[in-house]
Amino acid sequence: MIEKNMYICPMHPDVISERAGKCPKCGGMDLVEKKEEHGISHDMHEVDQPQRAGMYYSCPMDPEVISKKPGNCPKCGMELMPITKEHGGLDHANMEEGFKRRFFVTLPLVFIIVVLAPKIQEWFRFSLTFPGMEIVTFALTSVIVFYSGLPFYQMALGEIKAKKYGMMTLVSLAVLSGYFFSVAATFLFPGENLYWEIATLVLAFLLGHWIEMRAVRGATGALAELARLIPPTAHKIVISGKRKVISDVGTGQLKKGDLILVRPGEKMPIDGVVWEGESAVNESMVTGESVPVEKKKGSEVIGGTINSDGSLTVKVTKTGEETAISQMMELIRQAQESKPDVQKMADQAASWLTFTALTVGIGTFLFWFFGSNQGAIFAGTLAISVIVIACPHALGLAIPTVTTITTALAAKNGILIKDMRALEIARKLNWVVLDKTGTLTEGKFGVSDVATFGKISSVEIINLATALEFHSQHPIAQGIVEEAKKRRMNIQPAKNFKSIPGKGAEGLVDGKKVVVGNQALMEDLRIKNIESRIKGFKQEGKTFIFVAINNRLVGAIGLEDVIRPQSKEAIDAFREMGIKTAMLTGDHETVAKMVAERLGIDTFFAQVLPGDKVSKIKQLQEGGNVVAMVGDGINDAASLTQAHIGIAIGAGTGVAIESAEIVLMKNDPRDVVKAIKLSQKTNIKMVQNLAWAAGYNIITIPMAAGIFYNLGILLRPEWAALLMSASSVIVVFNALLLKKERLD
Numbered sequence: 001m002i003e004k005n006m007y008i009c010p011m012h013p014d015v016i017s018e019r020a021g022k023c024p025k026c027g028g029m030d031l032v033e034k035k036e037e038h039g040i041s042h043d044m045h046e047v048d049q050p051q052r053a054g055m056y057y058s059c060p061m062d063p064e065v066i067s068k069k070p071g072n073c074p075k076c077g078m079e080l081m082p083i084t085k086e087h088g089g090l091d092h093a094n095m096e097e098g099f100k101r102r103f104f105v106t107l108p109l110v111f112i113i114v115v116l117a118p119k120i121q122e123w124f125r126f127s128l129t130f131p132g133m134e135i136v137t138f139a140l141t142s143v144i145v146f147y148s149g150l151p152f153y154q155m156a157l158g159e160i161k162a163k164k165y166g167m168m169t170l171v172s173l174a175v176l177s178g179y180f181f182s183v184a185a186t187f188l189f190p191g192e193n194l195y196w197e198i199a200t201l202v203l204a205f206l207l208g209h210w211i212e213m214r215a216v217r218g219a220t221g222a223l224a225e226l227a228r229l230i231p232p233t234a235h236k237i238v239i240s241g242k243r244k245v246i247s248d249v250g251t252g253q254l255k256k257g258d259l260i261l262v263r264p265g266e267k268m269p270i271d272g273v274v275w276e277g278e279s280a281v282n283e284s285m286v287t288g289e290s291v292p293v294e295k296k297k298g299s300e301v302i303g304g305t306i307n308s309d310g311s312l313t314v315k316v317t318k319t320g321e322e323t324a325i326s327q328m329m330e331l332i333r334q335a336q337e338s339k340p341d342v343q344k345m346a347d348q349a350a351s352w353l354t355f356t357a358l359t360v361g362i363g364t365f366l367f368w369f370f371g372s373n374q375g376a377i378f379a380g381t382l383a384i385s386v387i388v389i390a391c392p393h394a395l396g397l398a399i400p401t402v403t404t405i406t407t408a409l410a411a412k413n414g415i416l417i418k419d420m421r422a423l424e425i426a427r428k429l430n431w432v433v434l435d436k437t438g439t440l441t442e443g444k445f446g447v448s449d450v451a452t453f454g455k456i457s458s459v460e461i462i463n464l465a466t467a468l469e470f471h472s473q474h475p476i477a478q479g480i481v482e483e484a485k486k487r488r489m490n491i492q493p494a495k496n497f498k499s500i501p502g503k504g505a506e507g508l509v510d511g512k513k514v515v516v517g518n519q520a521l522m523e524d525l526r527i528k529n530i531e532s533r534i535k536g537f538k539q540e541g542k543t544f545i546f547v548a549i550n551n552r553l554v555g556a557i558g559l560e561d562v563i564r565p566q567s568k569e570a571i572d573a574f575r576e577m578g579i580k581t582a583m584l585t586g587d588h589e590t591v592a593k594m595v596a597e598r599l600g601i602d603t604f605f606a607q608v609l610p611g612d613k614v615s616k617i618k619q620l621q622e623g624g625n626v627v628a629m630v631g632d633g634i635n636d637a638a639s640l641t642q643a644h645i646g647i648a649i650g651a652g653t654g655v656a657i658e659s660a661e662i663v664l665m666k667n668d669p670r671d672v673v674k675a676i677k678l679s680q681k682t683n684i685k686m687v688q689n690l691a692w693a694a695g696y697n698i699i700t701i702p703m704a705a706g707i708f709y710n711l712g713i714l715l716r717p718e719w720a721a722l723l724m725s726a727s728s729v730i731v732v733f734n735a736l737l738l739k740k741e742r743l744d
Helices: 044-053 092-116 118-124 133-148 150-161 167-187 195-219 222-229 324-337 341-370 375-389 393-398 400-412 420-426 436-440 458-469 475-486 519-524 567-576 589-599 610-621 637-642 670-704 717-740
Strands: 006-008 032-036 233-240 243-250 259-262 272-276 279-282 293-295 312-316 415-417 431-435 441-452 495-500 504-509 512-517 543-549 552-563 580-584 603-605 627-631 645-648 662-664
Touching (some): 092 133, 133 167, 341 375, 341 670, 375 670, 393 670, 400 420, 420 645, 436 441, 441 475, 458 475, 458 504, 458 552, 512 519, 519 543, 567 580, 580 610, 589 603, 627 637, 670 717
Parallel strands (some): 431 580
Antiparallel strands (some): 006 032, 233 259, 259 312, 279 293, 504 512
8 A cells, every 4th residue: 555645656666765756767757646545546647658658668879779668678788768758758868867977977087097197197297106006096997997887788788688799799898808907917917007098988988978879869759759749638528417527637547438628729638529619720740731720520630739729629539559649659660660671781780890890809909919019008909999999889870860860750741651661662663653532632522614504693503502412411512512612602501402312402492493413313304405505614524413493404513523732743743753653543534534634644544443453553563663552541452562662641540551651641642752752861861871880980990900000090999989989979960960851
């Protein structure tokens, strides 16, 4: 039983303390008070935190390692830290703070050791000696080696257990070998020690990792940014009789069917539908769409979006992992877990570099010890420099930092990448195949023409048709109603409405019998020569609805599937990039041809059944063409899978599209162009980072081995450590430049 005024960690419920403070296990979580009110009342943050953020864990040193469970990093052995804190921030900052703290503890000790070093006194021509000076130097260096260097040994142990020998293995080997050699020179045999070299080496590593982790922390923000979108509390509405009681509860405590109040300017706490009220909602943080979306009763809302100017009562429809934010976080986790082929190559190169460092380091020691008269200290110093300079961290970070920033940049633009290999392929595309309905077109009818016969205006025709179609849910009827709304017409529903299945409807408008329907219905009214009446209009791909008053034809309305205004811009952009376009549709060839000609599409396939779409993709893939398929992810699953890259467009809140590698949050084909541009920019950064990481080692390893010693160039261990850390920081900062790239 937990007593009053006890504190507990939201992430580690076994950690209980009588005092407030930080959790000793995770180091960053604030212990929260446990209050006893009629039993045990769970603190809001404890319940809310795991559910609302999905609670992912990541390695501070290897940003591509993301897990749903706490534990140790499989690459370096470092403890995985929760990506979210109380308000959704990165806990990587605590590891960064740890390196910073050790650095400032170590700095004065290193200063003392350096001042007492005989070699430094010789170089700077001063003398400072006292009895037991070597013992003092030994003691201070021991503190530095075993306290300041502890994180490196812990991570090295993780690498050894995972049989993935890398940076920390080499760092630990360099520090400990130099230290134990110096201890032996102090107590077992007379000789020069490496105390000041080892002390400055550890200091350089701490400084380098502190700076490096600041850079890496800036590169690992995609999941945290999404987590921060969800507010920790919600205004829950409880209806008791005729009274409404509003109380603030943790977002994680909400259940399906709960009613919540969202005031102007507040964030939606969770996914749901509008139960009451009207407002505009800014969904840019989820979909990338900057224009606020109008919401009214029945409209879906997404957790994390911002309510603009009206109060909304929202009914909760999704919780936990069902919510759009949780699904997006899972897709981003999958993307950061997936590896492009170039990263696999870099990982293999980093592994080989570790063994190369050991081989060259041993060879350097043997060469200078037996092949020159420089002695063991000189040979050991160069060997340590080789091992330090060859640490493969820059090579290991070269690709993961780019991919993590890419996923964040993509998410900000409403693009979710499920597999990073898709971006690697996207820059090689020859063909982009687009489904017509719902992708290039809006999948709904819009008014294109209004014909009048007699003394009646086009506005009156729309008004009469809307009066009847107002009652219908048919797509064509809805298209006419939408046209009336665009024209801001005052809609007066018809009286005595009667639906005529498959043909149209009739009713009374201003006391007159009005019939609205297709040609068959007009023929039933014995109205003749209908086709001749609309000869003046281009009829390809259009559907005509006729309007009659008292059995006399007075007008016709032409409707067609509305082409998205963004489609032409997207097709033009593909052409500029040298990518050909094809359109798939189940519509008649005349309709397909009309849409293809309007948009400038290279080729089209009409009257294609869903099962035949795969064969069309295969047809385009012949001859080695790289093909992307863009569809709505529902009827296009097989063709999305067959294509080299499947792109699901307009996924909205249902983002977990299994058949696609890339998911676009809104119905905008221009986002496909953005994804390809992102692919190209990502590839450039990967090549730059690999070139730097590889080129750096080719130059610095021979330098550290003493190949330029006769020219007076020698690379000491502490300088090797700083150069190695600088190399890692450079690849991270180069990757960070991606954040400034525009995809428009």
